Amino acid sequence: MLALEFLDLCYNNLSGKIRKSLEALVHLKYLNFSFNKLSGEIPIGGPFANVTSQSFLSNDALCGDSRFYIKPCQTKSTKKSRRKGVLIGLYTLLGIGLLLVLAVGFVVLRLRKTKKHASQADVSLVKEHERISYYELEHATEGFDESNLLGTGCFSVVYKGILKDGTLLAAKVFNVQVEGAFKSFDTECEILRNLRHRNLTKVITSCANLDFKALVLEYMPNGTLDKWLYSHNLFLNLLQRLEIMIDVASAMDYLHNGYSAPVVHCDLKPSNVLLDQEMVAHVSDFGIAKLLGAGEAFVQTRTIATIGYIAPEYGQDGIVSTSCDVYSFGILMMETFTRKRPSDEIFTEELSIQRWVSNSSQVEFIRWWILIWYRQGMNKLTQRCNVCYLSWN
Incomplete structure (x- = not known):
């Protein structure tokens, strides 16, 4: 911020x-x-040429010019510096030599060990890539019992499960009888196998055969954002809502700009935002996501996402781009702060959630609270709040 005048x-x-x-x-x-x-x-x-000692009070470890009334910085003689440089060089050479000896010894021992145990499997490697069978998944979910049901979608049902070792998981079971379920499963597998981000739902493994398709996901104990927004027993304060929106924005930025090819989620909404134990948000459900090819700005599709969250060009012409996710994020953010669904009965053809928020005093109310937090010294939100101001406008 080169034009900054006050700091x-x-x-x-x-x-x-x-x-x-x-x-x-x-x-x-x-x-x-x-x-x-x-x-x-x-x-x-620069600006330090005109400041006084009043700008650096009670920083006892600072040093510098005498006009600041602080201790001068210590300087070392050139002779000592040269001697120190020679010693460092000698120690570096000795260290490199020792490392070479250790490396050669390690390689020799490793080769002997490899030959000795060539017929034995690497147990830790097997455990890391351990697969979960259908029967293990069935047992973990108590036979896919409704008491363990976490949510339902167009192509799948999600169950809570507990493995024999006590590990909690979420099993996303695809309804193979529904047209498009196989494609949705393949899409999620293709996209999620290489995505890694703290604000995306982690896929542990998959379980699939000719008659059964399921993804084993990281379990999110606090459920969906939708549940927290509209449940009578749960409540999110304004700071929590802001943090959740920041998490979602981070995930979308990674999908659009942080991966080798842009990924368009296509169905961003509160029920697809999951909250972990620490209330950190994770974007989930990539069943209708699109992967843009090299040089592609958009793709066309016949798959329609949730009404109320899809961009006009997506709903009318099936044109999907990263801008569609940005539109959905804007709707999601308005809904998160106002607790009004875009499909609420108060919204008719003449009145949409965008127009309602634009005409509402709630925008100024939210800005007012964010400004209060900012002035109280919540430094970790300083840059994030600025991003939210721009997004809101």
Whole structure:
């Protein structure tokens, strides 16, 4: 932010050095680093040329120019530096030699061990890639009993399960009798096998034969965002809703920009946002997701997602792009903060959730609360709140 004019970081319990890159803020008229735990040398260029000691009060580990009334920074003589450089060089050479000896010894021992145990399987490797059979899955879910039902979709049903070792899981069982279920299963397998992100639901393994298709997923004990928004017994405060939206935005950014090819989720909605033990959000259900090829900005499809969340070009012409996910994210964010579904009965052809929110005072109310948190020093949300302001506008 090269045009920054005012920077006040006092009373923030900051540690470490003051970065010299701040010297580039040539328009800075006021800065204050007082009452922190900063250390190292104070820069002297750029805006630092005009500041006084009042900007660095109660930072005992700082050093620098005498005009700041602090201790000078210690300097080492060139002779000592050269001697130290020679010693470091000798120690480095000795260390490299020792590492080479150890490496050769390790390789020899490893080769002997490999020959000795060539006929034995690597138990840890087998365990890491252990498959779950149909019978294990059936036993874990108590015969796919309705008491373990977590949710239903167009092509699948999700059950809670417990393995013999006590591991909790979610079994997403596809209804192979429904047209499109096989394609949905294959799509999820193709897309999720290479995706890795903290805000995406983790796939543990799959269980499939000619008559049965299932994905074994990481269990999310706090259920869906939809449940938390509309249950009478559960409540999300405004900060929790903001954090959940940040998690979802992080997942979508990874899908659109962090993978080798852009992935379009196509069905972003509260029931597809799962919450773990720490209330961290995970985007799930990639049954109708689309993988854009190299150079492709969009693809066409006949598959229609949930009404109310799909972008106009998707609903009318079947054109799917990352912009469709951005549209769905906007609807999701409005619904999360207002607890109004886009399909609510108050919304008619003349009134949509977008227009209702635009005309509502709730926008200013939410901004007001975020501003209060920002001013109270919630530094971890500083940059995130700025992103949310832009998204809301």
